[in-house]
Structures are given as C-alpha cells and as structure tokens.
Amino acid sequence: MxxxxxxxxxxxxxxxxxxxxxxxxxxxxxxxxxxxxxxxxxxxxxxxxxxxxxxxxxxxxxxxxxxxxxxxxxxxxxxxxxxxxxxxxxVPLEKLIDAFEACICNRYDLADFLGVTEDFLDLTLAHYKEKFGLYVECRNYLIYFSPLGILRKFDNTEF
Incomplete structure (x- = not known):
C-alpha cells in the first residue's frame, strides 16, 4: 500500500x-x-x-x-x-509471500517492492518475530523472521 x-x-x-x-x-x-x-x-x-x-x-x-x-x-x-x-x-504477511513469488532476494529490493523504507522493514520483521516467534504459517508457506526466509510447503499429493 x-x-x-x-x-x-x-x-x-x-x-x-x-x-x-x-x-x-x-x-x-x-x-x-x-x-x-x-x-x-x-x-x-x-x-x-x-x-x-x-x-x-x-x-x-x-x-x-x-x-x-x-x-x-x-x-x-x-x-x-x-x-x-x-x-x-x-507489510502484511501475504505481501512477503508475494515478494518471494516475485523472486525478490535482498533487503533493498524487498523494501522497494513493499514501498517502505529499509528501517521500517526491519522494524516490521522484529514486530512479527515478537508476535509469532521464529516463524508463522501463511497461505501454505512458512515465513521465518530471523533471518528472513520463506519456504513453500508441499502437499504429499504433488509428488
């Protein structure tokens, strides 16, 4: 936004x-x-x-x-x-997933993609870590906050 x-x-x-x-x-x-x-x-x-x-x-x-x-x-x-x-x-969790799906791979590009400053991004990730702990599950993804990483969960039927 x-x-x-x-x-x-x-x-x-x-x-x-x-x-x-x-x-x-x-x-x-x-x-x-x-x-x-x-x-x-x-x-x-x-x-x-x-x-x-x-x-x-x-x-x-x-x-x-x-x-x-x-x-x-x-x-x-x-x-x-x-x-x-x-x-x-x-920076809703869904936007972090959208950035992952768009192959955003560094902090500067992520802040740019989200339309926020790098400091705001860092504070947001610290907030989410405080709120959820090390990670949270959202839309069949695991979002890790420190360090930031996003993993897609696979359903066993996909193999």
Whole structure:
C-alpha cells in the first residue's frame, strides 16, 4: 500500500491529511482529532512519507487522548500499538509471500517492492518475530523472521 492509497482510505474514513512545517525537525507526523499532520521538511521521500502516514493512521485507529508524554507507560503502550498496526498495514504477511513469488532476494529490493523504507522493514520483521516467534504459517508457506526466509510447503499429493 503506497502513500496515495493510504490518503484515499483515510479520506473515506473522514480523516484529513495536511502538511505543515513543525518547529521540531525530529517530529515527522502527528495525529489529533481526525487530522494527520505531516512535517514535509523532515521526511526524505515518498516511502518514508507512507511509513509515517501509516503510523499516524495507526494512532487514529488505536490511540486515545494525548500520548506525547512518553514517560507514561500507557502512552508508550499506545505508541507501540499504533506502530504495530502500521507494520501490519503496510507489510502484511501475504505481501512477503508475494515478494518471494516475485523472486525478490535482498533487503533493498524487498523494501522497494513493499514501498517502505529499509528501517521500517526491519522494524516490521522484529514486530512479527515478537508476535509469532521464529516463524508463522501463511497461505501454505512458512515465513521465518530471523533471518528472513520463506519456504513453500508441499502437499504429499504433488509428488
């Protein structure tokens, strides 16, 4: 899912997306009251923009209240929940299988195929490893997370 697809989906849900230069260069996005604001001066490219937008979309879907104070345990949990939502939104397990079937064989090409940054891909795989353990079964495939590997399971009747 790319940036434009996310924008269209958010529009259907009544969430406005605007761009505004923040005073802080480290702040890339913010969600508040059905508005997602992105800081274009701190976002490198369209892939990073999609990743930031997906995380803010995750806040729309999973968070409540002001969670800017990251010393508060509840706020930290909400931040993690929103990020995990974004990982699964942009890199569903099925897309990893699609990349395997398309013969994508390195990290750079995989991130490019998925439309995410390499850092976002790494964090996504770490999330899946935390969620499922070393591997998960999906669509007759085994997806291993560390190191990333995908194996197709064969039915005995195929031989």
């Amino acid at each position: 790319n940036y434009e697809s996310l924008i269209l989906e958010l529009e259907k849900e009544g969430v406005e997306v605007i761009e505004h230069k923040f005073h802080s260069e480290s702040l890339k996005g913010l969600y508040f009251d059905n508005v997602i604001t992105l800081n274009p001066s701190s976002i490198i490219d369209e892939k990073e923009k999609a990743c930031i937008l997906a995380e803010e979309y995750g806040h729309y879907r999973t968070s409540f209240g002001n969670i800017l104070d990251q010393k508060n345990t509840s706020n930290i949990k909400q931040e993690k929940r929103a990020r995990n939502w974004a990982y699964e939104k942009l």
